[in-house]
Amino acid sequence: MNNNAQKFQEDAARICADSTHRQIIGTALDKYAQGRDKKIAEFQNWEQARESAAQIKQEGLDDMEALLRTLTKKLTKRGTHVYRAPTGADACRIVLNILKQNGAKTMVKSKSMTSEEIHLNEALEKEGYRPIESDLGEFIVQLRQEPPYHIVFPAMHLTRYQISDLFQDKLGSEPTENPEELTMIARKNLRREYVQADVGFTGANFAVAETGMISVTENEGNSRLSASLPKIMITLIGIEKVVPRMQDLSLLLPMLATVGAAQSISCYNTLYSGPRQPDECDGPEEYHVILLDNGRSRLAKDSTFREILRCIRCGSCINVCPIYRNVGGHAYNATYPGPIGSVLMPRLFDLQTYKHLSFACSLCGACRDMCPVKINLPHLLLKNREAASTTQPKFFEKLAFKAMSLLFNKPFFWKWGKRMGWIGQKFHPLIEGSVIDPAQCWTATRKAPKLKWKSFKDLWKKHSK
């Protein structure tokens, strides 16, 4: 077992045993689920909407390179600088160069999981720059110096009391249990940063090739401020987010809001196409768009796994995942937690480093039923498992399955295997659940089921005579 897998086991076990933590997450997810179902019911035909959304995203993938060319052409025409970053390190370098060239020091950021994926904040801090998260949840977890807990709700694991303590400690504010007051404390601090920031940074939800526009969805208005107050604006977007037509957003935006945050539509949906034009009164002086590959074009060519690139990062698979509900977001130790991460992390990065996530699933399939773009997540997890066990089989596991095929395929072995087991289980209570119990992985937390002396095969033989 590699270190990552070991750490996952330990962290997961710790959180699973923490009933307070599980309750906070459970309550939050239940509340979300109620709201989401109400919003889903507002659709005339939700299943058809899912089908259409999947088709739109698939169309974007099938035609990705051509669409990206159109997008780039249109953006460039309006004076935007467009870059293609093959890796995360390249993207970080591009951002650093922009900051350096403009003598910038501070960069105010709106929410971007793609920037988490490439560890942009660390790269900037290492070079002495100050990236400031402006999304309320991200602002909180940045103060706590921890990664986001969830791709949509970064601070869902914290109570208002914990946040109040954190603000007292880090910002010197007065204690309060009122969420509005807490928000105002964050707002007051952030407004100062907006005015001083040299560069504004945003993530993105979609890119429309037809019109050459970047679509950003948010609820706090922080992204709009990041885009309009500083002189320079940077957007980082994964290349798989390109869609062909403007009208595609008429379906994708409400769906994203519905399953992402239980809303009919998000509070602010903005389309950015370039820097301030001569006849415009506001907007940044420079606009830079970084198209991040980081393994995506390789994945787009993989006939089995390409559908994972349809993902619109709504987090709905995470919200229905019983594993996530129990182990929480940080145990995964991955940018993308939950079902999407368990498929994507081993594919986007290293299979061997992240393969344990693909095994940490009971294959219940709740994620697939909720996915707005119909990604067959459990089947892709099975494919990851197959790839992992084929390329680097575990010796004893393989041996065990070989022995099992012998046991199952030879009626004689099966019959006597069961009988030996029956005899063995007579002595099992002596060691059941202890460290010397060979079945300890089951019996430490569960009672062992009992083998019967007369199996179905015995009963059937007698019956059919």
Next chain:
Amino acid sequence: MISSVFFLMAGYNSFLNGLDTQYSSIGTFEMKITLFAPCFMDAMFPDVAMNAVKIFESLGHQVDAPEELACCGQPAFNTGYWDEARNVASKVVERLYDVEALVLPSGSCTAMIHKFYPELFKGHPLEEKANRLAAHTWEFSDFLVTRLGVTDLGASFPAKVTFHDGCHGLRELGIHDQPRALLANVRGLTLIEMERVQCCGFGGTFSAKFPSISSSLGESKVAMVMKTGADYVVSNDSSCLMHIQGVADKQRKLIKSIHLIDILVRHE
């Protein structure tokens, strides 16, 4: 009279299912049903499978149970060892591909054959046979309700029960209403649904690879069952019940689990 109702219902259902050619003989009602008791059921819950035999025979069908088969190969398949899974599954395909109807009293093992065999045997010499087998493989409650059109077996079981949907049956096969239709006709039985549909945490080898996560899921399932105040937790999958019961027993929570089939043969 009763048989003509069966005939109509079965006919209607096969019409809904797209009138598969092999069911055009729907008029000749007696079928030869092959029952495959999965490995853990054969060894630990033999009575459930035996009760399934009794139900089919009481409906006038012929039953066969392949003695040389033990497992569908799902444990190896789900753990990524597809060669070893094929090793076991090949034998199942060879033995059963031309039977009239294969029925399994487990949603999980049915999903393996119905949904995953075609995937497992893609490009393999047995591909065609595996696809044939997949097409006539049924989960027990689905077979009774959808294929045979039977929802009332005259059972009576005066108790409050809650139903646990095994995930593979529910989401790979879409089985939700069938077991409930059967329970609705059991005299004296009251069904109380749980607050949420959620996995019991078993997940095959997952339960051994990640025992802490698996048992914490089991724990929340046990809590949900307890909250309903039901006397029994019922399922169409013995593996889920084995997990729920195992967790409950360890925590000394009084939960009684029973397979759907065992209720359908009760006359109390």
